[in-house]
Amino acid sequence: MAREVFEHWVDVYELMVDWPRRLEREGPMFRRLFEQTGVRRVLDTACGPGHHAAMFHQWGLEVEGADLSQAMIQRAIALHGQPPGLRWTVRPFQDPTPEPGYFDATVCIGNSLALAGDHQTAAEAVRQMFRAVRPGGLVVIQVLNLWALPEGKLCWQKCLAAQIGGKPKLILKAVHRAGQQVFVDLLLVDLADAEQAVQRAGPSPGQYESGRSAPPGQEDRAPGTETARSNPASPVSLPWQAQSEVLLGFSVEQLQQMAHQAGAEKMLLYGGYPDQPYQSQTSKDLILVAWRSENLALGSLRSVSGRV
Secondary structure: OHHHHHHHOHHHHHHHOOHHHHHHHHHHHHHHHHHHHOOOEEEEOOOOOOHHHHHHHHOOOEEEEEEOOHHHHHHHHHHHOOOOOEEEEEOOOOOOOOOOOOEEEEEEOOOHHHHHOOHHHHHHHHHHHHHHEEEEEEEEEEEEOHHHOOEOOOEEEEEEEEEEOOEEEEEEEEEEEEOOEEEEEEEEEEHHHHHHHHHHHOOOOOOOHHHOOOOOOOOOOOOOOOOOOOOOOOOOOOOEEEEEEEEEOOOHHHHHHHHHHHOEEEEEEEOEOOOEOOOOOOOOEEEEEEEEOOOOOOOOOEEOOOOO
16 A cells, blocks of 8 residues: 555545644654754655655754655645755655765654565665764654554544545545554545445435335345345446555564664654653554664664653
């Protein structure tokens, strides 16, 4: 789903997020971390439609927004333009930046790392995030805390009616966890076509003439066997599109190990914005805040929990 959704479902992705509310919730934590680290140059390594990158630029920072999706970068340019100090580029997060150590901070948020496809690619992406920042530079990675999801249970996260392409649509999103994997399903229903399909199918139970509660000749059928079709032999086209994807799950230990091997010297863990303590069974997010070693060689790991 990663590339498919981001290339062809840009409107759906945009509508699933309340961007003003999200930026209001997440902004203060980034501003504090940037100020404490002396950040002037930021890389958003999976920027999507560019809302975080644009917010950072509004703070007076030099920002590069990168994404593997050409469609997402085009949307970012359409939404935010390309003013001095804000540039956009198509580049997967596992690919190196042209100038190592140029940035003061790299962020990879919105569960983007889970879309890497496999843990080897994810580890390479984390390595490139640390490679992109100067010694002492900041790296922030936010992923879904899969351990807060019940095993095997389908959890509906979104049910949103919206206009897309001038047509009324219904967006449905569901997730469920199976071990260390999370399965995500997106369903886009065309409401206008759905209404037409129902009309073509014929009257539904309870809508038949003469007070009948079922079609003529079906009154004695067992409950649940009724059909609403006037012509059962005529198939009804289902007016929806669906996308599914398996997302990677990361434990605290896995995320810390990848960061340590990439050159992290100091790490903090959070369970949500702003500065919520991480609880493995209840936190919605797993947010790793780390700093690259001041030495060029890999620094020793020092893991703590709480505020800087």
